[in-house]
Amino acid sequence: MTATAGPLLEVRDLHMTFGGIRAVQGISFQVAEGETLGLIGPNGAGKTTVFNMIMAELRPTSGEIWFRGENITRVPTYERVKRGIARTYQVPQPFGEMSVGANIRVGMAPDDIWKLVSEGADHAAEADIGRSVGFSDEQIDMLPSELAMGDLRRLEMARNVAVSPTLLLLDEVFAGLTLREIGQISELLVEKKRKDGLTYIIVSHDLRALAPLVDRVIVMSFGEIIAEGTFDDVVRDEAVRDAYLGQ
Amino acid sequence: MAIDRETLRYLGWWLAFGVLMCLLPFVVGTGTLRILIFAHFLAMFAMSWDFLSGRTGYISFGHPFLIGIAGYTTAILSFRFDVPIYYSIPAAIVATMVGGTLFFLPALRIRGTYFALVTLAFMEILYQLTKVVAPKITGGTRGMSGLESIVTGAVNNYYLSFGIMFVTGVVLWLLIRTRLGIALSAIRMNEEAVRSTGHNTTKLKLFAFTVSAAVSGIGGAFYVHYIGSIAPRGMFEINFLFTILVAALLGGAETIIGPIMGAYFLTVLLEYLRPVMPGMERYLLYGAIALVLYVVRPEGIYSIIADAGRKVQEWRR
Amino acid sequence: MALQILIQGFVLSGLYALIAVGFTMIFSVGRVLNLAYGVYIMLGGYIYYAALQGAGLPVFASFILAILAGVTFGLLTYLLLVRRLEDNPIAVEISTLILAVVMQALIVVIFGAAPKTMWPVIRGVLRFEGISVTMNILLATGVSWVVLGGLMAFVRYTHLGRAIRAVSMDRKGAVISGIEPSFISMVTWALSGAFGAIAGVFFATFTQLDSHMWVFPLIISVAVVIVGGIGSIVGSLIAAHIIGFVETITTTMIAAELRGVSTMLLIILVLLIRPKGLFGRAEL
Ligand SMILES: Nc1ncnc2c1ncn2[C@@H]1O[C@H](COP(=O)(O)OP(=O)(O)O)[C@@H](O)[C@H]1O
Ligand SMILES: [Mg+2]
Numbered sequence: 001m002t003a004t005a006g007p008l009l010e011v012r013d014l015h016m017t018f019g020g021i022r023a024v025q026g027i028s029f030q031v032a033e034g035e036t037l038g039l040i041g042p043n044g045a046g047k048t049t050v051f052n053m054i055m056a057e058l059r060p061t062s063g064e065i066w067f068r069g070e071n072i073t074r075v076p077t078y079e080r081v082k083r084g085i086a087r088t089y090q091v092p093q094p095f096g097e098m099s100v101g102a103n104i105r106v107g108m109a110p111d112d113i114w115k116l117v118s119e120g121a122d123h124a125a126e127a128d129i130g131r132s133v134g135f136s137d138e139q140i141d142m143l144p145s146e147l148a149m150g151d152l153r154r155l156e157m158a159r160n161v162a163v164s165p166t167l168l169l170l171d172e173v174f175a176g177l178t179l180r181e182i183g184q185i186s187e188l189l190v191e192k193k194r195k196d197g198l199t200y201i202i203v204s205h206d207l208r209a210l211a212p213l214v215d216r217v218i219v220m221s222f223g224e225i226i227a228e229g230t231f232d233d234v235v236r237d238e239a240v241r242d243a244y245l246g247q
Numbered sequence: 248m249a250i251d252r253e254t255l256r257y258l259g260w261w262l263a264f265g266v267l268m269c270l271l272p273f274v275v276g277t278g279t280l281r282i283l284i285f286a287h288f289l290a291m292f293a294m295s296w297d298f299l300s301g302r303t304g305y306i307s308f309g310h311p312f313l314i315g316i317a318g319y320t321t322a323i324l325s326f327r328f329d330v331p332i333y334y335s336i337p338a339a340i341v342a343t344m345v346g347g348t349l350f351f352l353p354a355l356r357i358r359g360t361y362f363a364l365v366t367l368a369f370m371e372i373l374y375q376l377t378k379v380v381a382p383k384i385t386g387g388t389r390g391m392s393g394l395e396s397i398v399t400g401a402v403n404n405y406y407l408s409f410g411i412m413f414v415t416g417v418v419l420w421l422l423i424r425t426r427l428g429i430a431l432s433a434i435r436m437n438e439e440a441v442r443s444t445g446h447n448t449t450k451l452k453l454f455a456f457t458v459s460a461a462v463s464g465i466g467g468a469f470y471v472h473y474i475g476s477i478a479p480r481g482m483f484e485i486n487f488l489f490t491i492l493v494a495a496l497l498g499g500a501e502t503i504i505g506p507i508m509g510a511y512f513l514t515v516l517l518e519y520l521r522p523v524m525p526g527m528e529r530y531l532l533y534g535a536i537a538l539v540l541y542v543v544r545p546e547g548i549y550s551i552i553a554d555a556g557r558k559v560q561e562w563r564r
Numbered sequence: 565m566a567l568q569i570l571i572q573g574f575v576l577s578g579l580y581a582l583i584a585v586g587f588t589m590i591f592s593v594g595r596v597l598n599l600a601y602g603v604y605i606m607l608g609g610y611i612y613y614a615a616l617q618g619a620g621l622p623v624f625a626s627f628i629l630a631i632l633a634g635v636t637f638g639l640l641t642y643l644l645l646v647r648r649l650e651d652n653p654i655a656v657e658i659s660t661l662i663l664a665v666v667m668q669a670l671i672v673v674i675f676g677a678a679p680k681t682m683w684p685v686i687r688g689v690l691r692f693e694g695i696s697v698t699m700n701i702l703l704a705t706g707v708s709w710v711v712l713g714g715l716m717a718f719v720r721y722t723h724l725g726r727a728i729r730a731v732s733m734d735r736k737g738a739v740i741s742g743i744e745p746s747f748i749s750m751v752t753w754a755l756s757g758a759f760g761a762i763a764g765v766f767f768a769t770f771t772q773l774d775s776h777m778w779v780f781p782l783i784i785s786v787a788v789v790i791v792g793g794i795g796s797i798v799g800s801l802i803a804a805h806i807i808g809f810v811e812t813i814t815t816t817m818i819a820a821e822l823r824g825v826s827t828m829l830l831i832i833l834v835l836l837i838r839p840k841g842l843f844g845r846a847e848l
Contacts, residue, residue, distance in 0.1 A: 055443060081445035095436040098429070106433045107444040109426045113454055116427035120251070163445045306654055308661075353832070357839050360597050360653055364786050365835055368828040371783060375828075379821035485779055489665045492658065527672035527775075534666035541659055542648055 008033040014063035025223040041220035086165035090172040092152035094144035107162030150181030174206040277401035286514035287408035291466030293494035293506035299459035304435030309366030316346040317467030340464035347460025374483035390478025420503040577808025578705030586759030587785035592732035600660040602778025604760025609768030638757020679774035704766035793841025
């Protein structure tokens with residue numbers, strides 16, 4: 001890991017407006033390397049939109065995004081991935097007509113047409129990644145349509161692991177999962193962090209599942225940050241309670 | 248290139264197909280050969296369409312635009328300016344690849360239905376323009392005829408057209424078996440997710456568009472020298488687009504073998520129906536067949552045969 | 565010159581609006597492009613011709629027959645093809661294109677390949693300041709306004725119309741209105757067939773009948789959808805006028821042969837600058 005004095009990721013005064021809807025209005029925060037940040041807030045607060053901007057899937061109306069001391073506001077998605085940022089989607093986005101293994105293969109494939117043509121796939125490495133997120137060997141050959149929600153979230157994790165990120169953005173990772181699956185995914189997150197020193201930003205509605213994972217929490221409501229601190233501090237905050245009850 | 252055992256086995260099939268087709272002139276008459284020559288050109292166009300649309304999901308309704316660029320470039324150069332065809336044909340292929348990047352520009356912003364329509368618009372524009380702009384050079388509505396031919400006689404043309412198609416087919420087939428092929432298919436399934444796994448999809452799409460255009464260019468350039476004439480009507484027509492599309496879809500998009508089979512099937516079917524149905528009835532019939540097949544079995548003939556093969560194997564066990 | 569452009573532009577735009585309305589309807593409600601739409605136009609023209617000039621029926625009866633043919637064929641397209649593929653717009657597009665070519669072949673088989681000239685629906689020429697306009701094309705413009713006005717009233721003031729509009733804005737809309745969504749689709753396709761046939765009669769009297777005549781109206785319809793965006797009748801109307809006037813100006817001031825080119829360039833330009841159309845609401 002390269003040692004940087006500053007934060008790993010910093011967003012400065014991000015705004016995003018869709019037509020008349022001001023989805024994000026002046027968000028600023030930092031994440032240190034190795035930290036796990038929780039991002040919570042009622043539906044429509046703008047959490048996914050913040051992720052979309054960090055991944056350059058949306059261009060912010062205004063504001064800046066810095067990664068490892070570099071201003072990446074104008075850097076396209078695939079370059080951000082190469083710099084070490086990856087994400088999962090609230091609704092998993094697998095390549096629907098491809099096996100789990102092939103999905104991972106796309107993640108592992110280099111962004112270089114010549115290498116894509118000249119170098120074959122490393123099936124052993126694909127299987128390793130698949131196993132590392134908890135897939136069985138039979139599941140590697142399955143299609144996404146044959147998988148349960150928990151496995152689809154696993155598949156997104158696997159595809160992300162394949163690009164070797166340092167910062168992973170996890171959007172509603174626990175949504176639609178059974179209690180058992182929540183336990184498994186939590187374990188997986190802890191394990192990956194211990195082994196690879198990943199930094200996480202986790203969006204979740206399931207506060208109980210989120211609590212043991214996070215070092216710090218940011219609460220968003222109507223596109224603004226309304227509270228920030230440790231999990232315990234934040235859930236006791238008046239404004240946060242209002243925001244959730246008002247929902 | 249990773250040549251694994253499976254690839255080798257399939258290459259064996261390709262080889263067998265090649266040998267068989269090379270022996271054909273000893274068995275059948277020139278009439279049949281002439282029919283098959285058309286099938287080979289149609290297969291080129293269908294493979295080109297398939298590489299772009301079947302892979303990336305950017306449906307082109309404008310392939311005649313690409314083929315037309317190739318045809319007109321080599322026709323004008325050789326016919327009007329006496330450029331030897333061994334220069335005019337490569338020039339035509341390069342021009343088509345440039346045309347392919349024109350196609351590519353809208354693909355930066357739009358996809359799906361709208362992309363298909365823009366490509367259709369490209370085709371219509373070229374249709375109108377060849378009629379009115381510089382008719383002294385393009386030949387206007389009547390086009391040009393009496394173009395130089397590359398080789399003479401049905402047998403020679405048969406080998407030439409088959410050779411082009413066979414080499415193109417094998418190259419494209421090898422290409423889609425690599426990780427590049429997988430990445431292009433992933434674009435069809437979810438382009439945003441391909442970007443977020445660290446791929447420059449613009450670059451990938453540009454590659455697919457250029458390869459597709461090159462194949463159309465090769466096919467188009469050789470085609471006009473084979474038939475010896477070119478005119479806007481016949482070239483930039485929805486009927487032509489329809490034939491290409493149906494060949495690719497009938498055979499089964501996405502397989503390279505599918506479009507080739509589709510082309511053979513269509514051409515042979517059309518020819519053998521000619522005595523029974525001399526006019527448009529043939530289009531009526533094959534359109535209807537294509538439609539029913541497409542609605543009932545969108546994966547195409549190839550999948551039907553592959554399925555049947557699997558069933559036979561199971562039954563033997 | 566200016567007056568001529570003005571009159572020709574309005575007349576042409578009226579015809580284009582009439583041509584496009586049935587097509588945009590399907591697109592707003594079902595979010596699919598019906599590339600067989602041009603066939604309704606062709607069918608309308610040919611059936612009218614066969615009834616009037618072939619069987620010698622009166623104008624009114626011929627018109628009704630043409631409309632019935634359009635309605636029937638619209639419904640058939642939906643029931644046999646589109647409904648089976650509805651979750652896949654690309655498949656609908658490809659299969660309706662194939663259908664169009666099949667119908668083109670059928671027309672040749674039945675009526676022959678030679679173009680046919682149709683009598684105007686009404687005769688006479690209106691002369692004004694040295695400019696002459698046929699009564700027939702004026703009637704077409706008039707019919708276009710009546711049809712569009714009627715459609716707007718239908719969509720606004722009837723329960724069924726409001727349900728159709730609700731679906732075009734949001735697919736869940738139909739559930740709220742309590743009307744079966746598949747019924748709404750069928751009504752839309754039937755109407756689309758009817759409008760196509762009406763437009764076809766006028767379009768055919770304006771040009772002539774031949775088996776390729778479905779292509780041009782289809783392109784105009786597509787252009788209207790692209791320029792106007794979807795979901796608004798007024799938006800389509802304005803788009804039809806933009807296209808009609810751009811075409812008139814190009815043909816009278818630059819060169820008559822560039823008729824189609826201007827429309828195509830307009831499509832490409834709008835798609836590149838404003839992919840959602842000038843007045844569009846929903847994206848695709
Ligand atoms: N692409 C978009 N176009 C228009 N509005 C959007 C878009 N994406 C999000 N929004 C709006 O922005 C707001 C924030 O949405 P989102 O970021 O998804 O919230 P969260 O993830 O916190 O539930 C919502 O009001 C949503 O409707
Ligand atoms: Mg969200």
